[in-house]
Amino acid sequence: KAAEPLRVMISGAPASGKGTQCELITKMYDLVHIAAGDLLRAEVAAGTENGKRAKEYMERGQLVPDEIVVMMVKDRLSLQDSEEKGWLLDGYPRSVSQATALKNFGFDPDIFILLEVPEELLVERVVGRRLDPVTGKIYHLKYSPPETEEIAARLTQRFDDTEEKACFNLLFLVKLRLLTHNSNVEAVLSMYEDIIVKVDGSRTKQDVFSHIDSVLTKLLEKKEAALGSP
Numbered sequence: 001k002a003a004e005p006l007r008v009m010i011s012g013a014p015a016s017g018k019g020t021q022c023e024l025i026t027k028m029y030d031l032v033h034i035a036a037g038d039l040l041r042a043e044v045a046a047g048t049e050n051g052k053r054a055k056e057y058m059e060r061g062q063l064v065p066d067e068i069v070v071m072m073v074k075d076r077l078s079l080q081d082s083e084e085k086g087w088l089l090d091g092y093p094r095s096v097s098q099a100t101a102l103k104n105f106g107f108d109p110d111i112f113i114l115l116e117v118p119e120e121l122l123v124e125r126v127v128g129r130r131l132d133p134v135t136g137k138i139y140h141l142k143y144s145p146p147e148t149e150e151i152a153a154r155l156t157q158r159f160d161d162t163e164e165k166a167c168f169n170l171l172f173l174v175k176l177r178l179l180t181h182n183s184n185v186e187a188v189l190s191m192y193e194d195i196i197v198k199v200d201g202s203r204t205k206q207d208v209f210s211h212i213d214s215v216l217t218k219l220l221e222k223k224e225a226a227l228g229s230p
């Protein structure tokens, strides 16, 4: 019998590097990456009722109401691949009510990774962020430039990262997202006290990943050892 798969939560301020690390973690550990923000942006792109409502909150840097987010995440976690391979939950829970809902549905993480990045770096990261619409890969004009001219030519900005479409200008929106994060983070952390691992997210993406990788490797070893012991 194989050891139980990993169940990982990753959290951090807007643009702290969650999506970037998730891409590296998923590659190495083959977990199912479930990003609340990506699920919401897919609803927005599909033009559903939930998507239309969600967009209003996202453009203001506020949390989308639980009745939209909770079931969306729960349904994705309940699919067979998440159960079999394990999951990497990104950007959820962002409030005590979201954390409680997940617990009540029986989804408990093994580890809660918190990426810590000083605020002045976050702004620079959002402003330089670009997305490849073809592969979904996240780039940064300065820190993680596209590999080819062809990719560079097709890069776009996320709808909640552009000034034209949002109600506010980008810097203001980043501050609003940060305010929302800061006002919720302590309460969420208090629910995962025993399993929090704080990671300095201000280093290069490879250095940040090395830290996360060593923590996850140890966790997997522990799970396998537990399986072998009587």
Ligand code: AP5
Binding pocket: 012, 013, 014, 015, 016, 017, 018, 019, 020, 021, 036, 037, 038, 040, 057, 058, 059, 061, 062, 063, 064, 065, 069, 090, 091, 092, 093, 094, 098, 125, 126, 128, 129, 130, 138, 139, 140, 141, 143, 144, 160, 177, 201, 202, 203, 204, 205, 206, 208
């Ligand atoms: P979401 O999509 O989750 O956005 P966020 O939390 O603001 O985080 P980001 O995706 O902006 O950043 P990231 O941490 O993934 O950083 P990235 O890797 O891209 O949520 C968006 C909105 O949806 C929310 O505001 C809310 O309205 C709603 N929402 C989402 N979840 C919700 C929930 N649970 N409940 C209710 N509402 C919810 O990196 C950023 C940039 O930095 C990139 O350009 C990258 O290349 C670069 N970079 C990354 N790492 C490094 C590094 N180490 N060094 C240098 N550059 C780096």
